[in-house]
Amino acid sequence: MSDGWVLAPAKVNLTLHVTGQRDDGYHVLDSLVMFADIGDRVRVTPAPQMGLTISGAFAGNIPDDARNLCWKAAEAFGETVQIELEKNLPAEAGIGGGSSDAAAVLRAMEATFGRAFERDPIVLGADVPVCCVAHAARMQGIGEHVLPLSMKPIAAVLVNPGVAVSTPEVFRAMTHRNNPPMTDWPEGGGTPEALGWIALQRNDMEAAAIARQPVIAVALAEIQRRADVKVSRMSGSGATCFGLFPNYAAACNAATVLAEKHPGWWVRAVTLQ
Ligand SMILES: C[C@@](CO)(OP(=O)(O)O)[C@H](O)COP(=O)(O)OP(=O)(O)OC[C@H]1O[C@@H](n2ccc(N)nc2=O)[C@H](O)[C@@H]1O
Numbered sequence: 001m002s003d004g005w006v007l008a009p010a011k012v013n014l015t016l017h018v019t020g021q022r023d024d025g026y027h028v029l030d031s032l033v034m035f036a037d038i039g040d041r042v043r044v045t046p047a048p049q050m051g052l053t054i055s056g057a058f059a060g061n062i063p064d065d066a067r068n069l070c071w072k073a074a075e076a077f078g079e080t081v082q083i084e085l086e087k088n089l090p091a092e093a094g095i096g097g098g099s100s101d102a103a104a105v106l107r108a109m110e111a112t113f114g115r116a117f118e119r120d121p122i123v124l125g126a127d128v129p130v131c132c133v134a135h136a137a138r139m140q141g142i143g144e145h146v147l148p149l150s151m152k153p154i155a156a157v158l159v160n161p162g163v164a165v166s167t168p169e170v171f172r173a174m175t176h177r178n179n180p181p182m183t184d185w186p187e188g189g190g191t192p193e194a195l196g197w198i199a200l201q202r203n204d205m206e207a208a209a210i211a212r213q214p215v216i217a218v219a220l221a222e223i224q225r226r227a228d229v230k231v232s233r234m235s236g237s238g239a240t241c242f243g244l245f246p247n248y249a250a251a252c253n254a255a256t257v258l259a260e261k262h263p264g265w266w267v268r269a270v271t272l273q
């Protein structure tokens with residue numbers, strides 16, 4: 001963006017298969033990830049010392065010091081900057097808020113200082129490598145293997161029923177950690193084939209997240225009530241859920257109905273790419 005603001009798009013795990021666990025406790029994943037056309041925004045300005053200001057609807061309860069992933073990303077890059085973060089996405093929501101913010105700070109730092117980030121982005125968190133790609137990709141390992149995919153945009157509704165969910169707690173609460181990976185991707189198919197394939201995959205964290213926050217099941221049921229929804233599922237470790245629709249107008253209609261019925265929920269129609 002010409003004014004220096006960089007979008008940190010919402011990350012959506014269209015599938016999230018947990019296929020094992022490493023000796024260090026981290027889980028091995030197989031996930032199809034796409035990114036929305038909405039998100040947080042960040043801007044960096046060279047400064048003699050580090051600083052961070054946070055604005056936006058979800059600024060509350062986000063640390064504005066060295067604990068913030070934006071700050072950690074700038075430190076890892078090796079320059080001191082003043083960071084502005086506009087927090088438009090709910091936190092602890094399974095849509096990669098902090099990770100996408102960190103990746104956006106790295107993009108902003110690269111543009112500002114004219115050099116690439118030289119370290120592996122996994123040092124900032126398992127979700128940061130895929131957020132550095134910021135478009136459709138298959139994510140494997142604990143998040144360090146990212147294979148960009150060529151996919152047509154998909155219309156979706158994102159629904160967060162207003163509860164924060166801790167990622168490590170949901171991983172710990174899982175009862176089945178050795179699940180099958182995704183089935184083979186339908187090469188060369190169009191959007192209907194992609195939606196049909198996605199519908200046959202899973203989010204293996206859903207049951208454990210619902211056990212902790214039953215309102216997630218309510219959100220999924222509300223999305224499923226839409227006659228034209230093709231897939232409904234939870235993203236990441238929750239609590240944000242999504243519905244996939246045949247076109248953007250259908251997603252907007254669904255978002256309007258859901259937001260009217262549940263004024264306390266965060267509901268957005270988006271295009272995923
Ligand atoms: C579950 C996912 C799916 O995309 O998304 P979110 O729900 O966070 O959005 C990610 O793997 C989250 O990645 P991220 O939030 O960056 O995780 P990290 O900060 O690296 O790790 C937080 C904690 O989650 C657990 N963790 C994370 C990633 C992974 N592959 N296995 C794990 O067991 C570990 O307990 C770790 O201490």
Ligand SMILES: Nc1ncnc2c1ncn2[C@@H]1O[C@H](COP(=O)(O)OP(=O)(O)O)[C@@H](O)[C@H]1O
Nearest residue numbers: 068069091092093094095096097098099101167
């Ligand atoms: N820039 C940031 N945005 C959101 N949360 C952040 C950020 N930096 C650090 N955090 C902390 O990271 C934790 C996880 O938040 P988030 O990344 O939004 O969740 P999730 O892992 O579900 O995608 C929160 O407890 C929050 O305090």
